Amino acid sequence: MRFTYSPTADALAIELDPKAQSVRTVPVTGDIVQDFDAQGRLIGIEILNASQYYDAAALARLGSPEELLTLVEAGAEAGLSPTTLRVQIRNGRLHGVKRGRDLMVARHELWNYLARRRGEPEAPARPATKRRVKRLAKAS
Numbered sequence: 001m002r003f004t005y006s007p008t009a010d011a012l013a014i015e016l017d018p019k020a021q022s023v024r025t026v027p028v029t030g031d032i033v034q035d036f037d038a039q040g041r042l043i044g045i046e047i048l049n050a051s052q053y054y055d056a057a058a059l060a061r062l063g064s065p066e067e068l069l070t071l072v073e074a075g076a077e078a079g080l081s082p083t084t085l086r087v088q089i090r091n092g093r094l095h096g097v098k099r100g101r102d103l104m105v106a107r108h109e110l111w112n113y114l115a116r117r118r119g120e121p122e123a124p125a126r127p128a129t130k131r132r133v134k135r136l137a138k139a140s
Contacts, residue, residue, distance in 0.1 A: 005050060005062040012050035012059065017043040068097070068104040077107075078114055088113065 002015040020043040022035040031053075035044035050059060071082035078085070089096035089103060094113045096103045 003062050005059045007059075010049055010051050012047040012054065012062070014045045014047075015043070016045075017041070020044075067107045068099070069107055069110065071096075071103055071105065074105045074107075074110050078110055 002013075002018045004013045004015070005011070006013075017037070020037045020041070022043060023038050024036045026034045026036065028034055031048040033046045033048070034042055035046070037043045047053065069077065071085045074080075075082045075085055085094060085096075085105065086103060088094040089105070093116075094105065095109045096105050098104075
């Protein structure tokens with residue numbers, strides 16, 4: 001079982017079977033949704049607007065649903081050097097976050113960056129942040 005909280009979506013996810021694939025979603029109330037697998041087993045519960053129901057400090061202690069990679073891990077996955085990725089982050093072409101002394105890249109951000117390099121359409125955009133809005137404004 002795994003608990004994750006996404007502050008941008010304000011959603012608390014309770015994954016009863018993290019490896020199972022959801023095939024059906026059933027709303028329970030306006031803010032609570034259940035996920036079921038192909039066999040009809042309950043595999044997850046999602047609580048939207050979680051900050052209305054739970055303490056913000058408790059939610060902040062939960063893990064993020066984003067899978068973060070170090071630049072070494074991301075470089076190995078992408079076939080690029082960590083230095084190249086660091087330059088792309090500095091130039092605003094790849095979104096990275098600082099965790100302690102390390103720069104980290106979300107796996108979905110890495111794959112979006114690689115798709116842009118190949119000229120393919122991106123996966124759906126993440127919610128706009130102030131930093132991203134500024135970066136997009138500079139580009140246009």
